[in-house]
Amino acid sequence: MTSSCLLRRTLAALAVTASFCAVSTSAAQSYPERPITVVVGYPAGGSVDLTARLLSEELATQLGQSIVVENAGGAGGTIGAQRVARANPDGYTLLVGSTNEMVIAGMINSAVRYDSAKDFTPIGMIASQPMLLAASKTSGVTSAQEYLDKLKSGEPGQYNFGSSGIGTTLHLAGEMINESTGTKAEHVPYRGVAPLVTDLISGQLNYGVLVLSSGLPQVKGDKIVALGVTEKKRSAVAPDIPSLSETPGFEQVDINVWFGLYGPAKLPEPVVTRLNEALTAVLKSDAFRTKMSESGATLYEPGIDGARFLASETEKYGRLVKLANIEPN
Template sequence: MSMISRIRGGVFIGLACCAMALPAHAEKADAALAGPLTLVVGYAPGGAADTVARAYAEQLRKDGAGAVIVENRPGASGRIALNYVKDSKPDGRTMYLVPSPLLTIFPLTYKAPGYDAEKDLRAVATLVDIPTAIVTGASQPFDGMKSYVEWAKKNPSSVTSLGVATLGSSGHLGILAVNESQNMKIEPVAYRGASPMLIDVASGVVSIGWDAVASMMPLYQAGKIKFLGVSGAKRLDALPEVKTLAEQGFPEFKAATSFYGIVVPSKTPDNTVAVLETAFLKASGAPELQTQLAAKGLVMAPAKGADMAQRAREELASWRPVVERTGIVMD
């Protein structure tokens, strides 16, 4: 018996709409999800998104879902993959591991993002929170964000650039705010994924880089990069010795912890979305997956699709004044 079949009965009991509980609807959901599922990632292999996607794909397989294929479609800061998924057949078999900035910041920063997050997508579940960080090469002469800013001011001719995998992200907005408050000009440089960006950070091509902590852990553990500070209001259990950026006097990054969630095309049927939601929430409870992702610097934050949609709306509202103040507009 498939995982979808086993969880089918339990999915619909707790839903507000009683119609979803009908066996006929459950059977249609099972039929729609027959065969391999595709989980699309908008970045190159090796980064945080890819790590999360492959961990969940393996856990879903262990739970009986069958083959879950992770498909990387990098480019345009994740928008190529998003547009691919939104235009795919709404049968629940093609999903997107969406980084929250595409829901909470891009609608504000891009003139024409190519999608309407509210109309084109349906939230399935939140999976993890994504603490982010600023890192530099291990041989660089600064050991924290404060010392980096002091160094950059004393060495204006040196490379003062921030590598990012996503333009228009909270990291991009944060560095623009730092430029404003510190009277600096740190230039954001866009990459097609965290892995190539971090290679350039480690070699000094760019002086610092910003992305998810999970993307940075392999090179950090290999001694190639060092952390200058992490986002959020408190230090991470995985990196207790690394100060938050806020602790160092840079509150611009306090709200730079985003999340990964699952979305599908907007016309995906309710009962199909419900089956997917329960499957991902069940996978989130697996101790092995939790341990694996925590070691990468990710924080488990499973939540239902309705809660994910509400969180996205609230974060969109909170970022609006920041975007208006910095004046960032992306083509």
């Protein structure tokens, strides 16, 4: 091949590349031009689903485009997350992800085929919700101090706590409580929160860890006893329930369930900017703030570095997974 032919081919290739980039940039700048799908890795009705639906309603207004929420439940949220990780990075398939599928799942499930730090573009953090350490009415325990006194005076393995399953945020919150207090309540895994609450109400289970929004109706109905929330600050939606960290021995307990908005890796920068601006406006909306507060959640301030946040959470939960002696399955 002559040098002139090679030059012509090189110039032609560069022209095609430039044309493609121009089209891609133009498409990104006019985003969104069609409906957006927000994937939730859980069935309808849970805290992640509720967050996604409330967010999508407000986000659609900000973007001037309709948003469809699709539930792709299964495998602890990882099926939905994997779908978004493999989606075309054009901004039309997004994920409302939570602690479990974005941090914990990859540590305990060898079947997970995505890397949260590499396969997603963090758009912004949405909200967090504390968990609740609760006791049955039959336990005779009415405060975090009484809980601690009973565990310290009991035999090893005498007391236990229930969660929604091995390796869930609820399980690891219980392990953080064990670590902070120097006690060892044995973990009892349930297939979800509903049977856990049923056993707490009946007295079959003395103690349990559950998301605040799941336990608050039972507390208000005087069916279970709230011992404390797992965040450092009291929840605005339940200010009468103390933070566990207010009780000596629980000072190191600070853990929650969080929700963030993600897209596939390599989202065009103009799309990320547009979505981030829309999310920021939603987070500042009084209407959205009120709705999320009613669900037991606290909104994050705009501007959190999503990648740095994810790295910090990965470090924290990695330690807790080791503490719980959970081996990848």
